[in-house]
Amino acid sequence: MNVIWRTLLIMLRAKRIRKREGDLPLDGISRVRLTTLPTDIDLLRHMNNGRYLSLFDLGRWDMTTRTGLGDAFRTHGWYAVVANETVTFRKSLELFQRFDVETKWIGHDDRAVYMEHRAVVDGEVYAQAIVRARILRRSGGPVTHEELFEAVGFDGGMPDIADWLHEWADRVRLPSARAEAPSVWE
Template identity: 45%
Template sequence: MHLLPRTLLVLARARRRSRLGIWEPASLPLRALPTDVDFAGHVNNGQYFGLFDLGRFDLMVRTGLWKACRDRGWLPVVQAEQIAFRRSVTLGTAFTVETRLLGLDERAMWIEHRAVVDGDLAVRAIVCGRLRAKDGTPVPNEDLRALLAELGHDLSAEPVLPEWLHEWRGRIALPSARTPMPHVWEPDAARA
């Protein structure tokens, strides 16, 4: 809940910032606040995903995608995330959240986030997400591409996603929420 006021502020400010092409990176200046840090005095590992949400909002507003999606009743949802840490971002430190759309595959959109301090990469995350319609069904990426073209974005510049992203997603994927999946710990072969 503590990110809600910050989210509203980012959404309001993004409307006044320069417009971006869909494949351009967005840079959002932030400062590590007391609500971001843990007892060790650095941004909590889980908090980075909330801060990276702010980067996605900034990117979506500045590309025109946020309003166009909201007009259609589409909302972004995250399906999978991975994160790696290089160095800590401590209380009061100014940093930027760098966000870029890596590309689209047959089902999802892939976004890279970076926390950068004084030009040095501190944290990097990869997020796999989708858009959901009002009824909860996934929005096909063909519809998203059509919307991007309607907004004037150059789809011919779409990057090719690296194969390792598809492999990673395949390894960690869970079945659809409509498929029962009872919670059972599988025996660990390493311990047997």
């Protein structure tokens, strides 16, 4: 099953859960149960390292739908883009193994919001990803955190991120899309 079909199923499931249970708080934890499918594995017979990030997207879709952010994005003409992400692996997910994708907003800085994703089996973390995302307007320009939080009725305040995340974001940042970025190997 391609990830697009999984995405659509996750979004439908998230809408049902939201209707039944109400909005997930922006500082809540989203959990999506998945199974490692034949299309997820590589020649070594475990989940392909690139597939983790695709499946962690499902956690973001679930979180976006269940918190009401998806509705706010449509209403205001906003969208989210991943600016940076990093993933760390601990254990391999095997074919047909069940696991949960856990997703949580972990903070923000002056330009972006940060989320953590985990692949979890029986309460044990197998892989973890940190994602830095920007919220932008289709008409151009960024959405402020105040606008974002107000749109979903979140007044709890999102914590500032840890210092190492500031350093990571600075070290992996590429030039702006409007600036030149020649491919020169040193």
